[in-house]
Amino acid sequence: MILDSAFYLFSTKGFYETKISEIAEHAGIAKGTVYLYFSSKEELFKEITRRNFNVFLIELTDELSKTDSFENKLNIIAKHHLTYFYSMRNHTRIFFQGLNNDPEFMQLMFEHIENYVNLVSEILDVESIIEAKLHAKAFIGILENYKMDILFSKDFTMEDLSQRVSFAVKLFMNGYNNKE
Structure with missing residues (x-):
């Protein structure tokens, strides 16, 4: 879910314009959960x-x-x-x-x-x-x-x-x- 959400947001909004909090929200998880799997x-x-x-x-x-x-x-x-x-x-x-x-x-x-x-x-x-x-x-x-x-x-x-x-x-x- 995290990878799919990040791919979608990076490819539509842009890498630099996308925040980790937006990825988490799109994936339906807490921001901290993203950091459990990815350091950045x-x-x-x-x-x-x-x-x-x-x-x-x-x-x-x-x-x-x-x-x-x-x-x-x-x-x-x-x-x-x-x-x-x-x-x-x-x-x-x-x-x-x-x-x-x-x-x-x-x-x-x-x-x-x-x-x-x-x-x-x-x-x-x-x-x-x-x-x-x-x-x-x-x-x-x-x-x-x-x-x-x-x-x-x-x-x-x-x-x-x-x-x-x-x-x-x-x-x-x-x-x-x-x-x-």
Whole structure:
């Protein structure tokens, strides 16, 4: 309840604008109860981030296990990545208020990115793609750019998302082709 309430308030009001007392009230608990579990608002933010990262990778891994096709795996990665941010498009503040001066938070971010790149890289390794890690970073980079379309365009649709998934996979698999 605490994590869900904090996520909602951080992502709608903003991290700095949200008070622990507001999180407690939203969760229906006493303010002191929040401090039983989290020593500070920053610790709470880090735990929300950790939870979201874990869920993202667990769900992606689960989806990837359902197919052996390389192209299907790329489609799953792209769709999962972009659908995650599409589902969060009304909570964009949470993505831009990280604790950039906190070494522990930055380490958490680095570890998530590394885990995500490694997961994609393993799929590319199976296909004997040379420099799989660099290719994984490039593929994720394409998706990260499309993420910004989702987060900043109020009229972004699921059709737009599907178009970008398809384009990213085709670009990655076939390279640039000006004839299509």
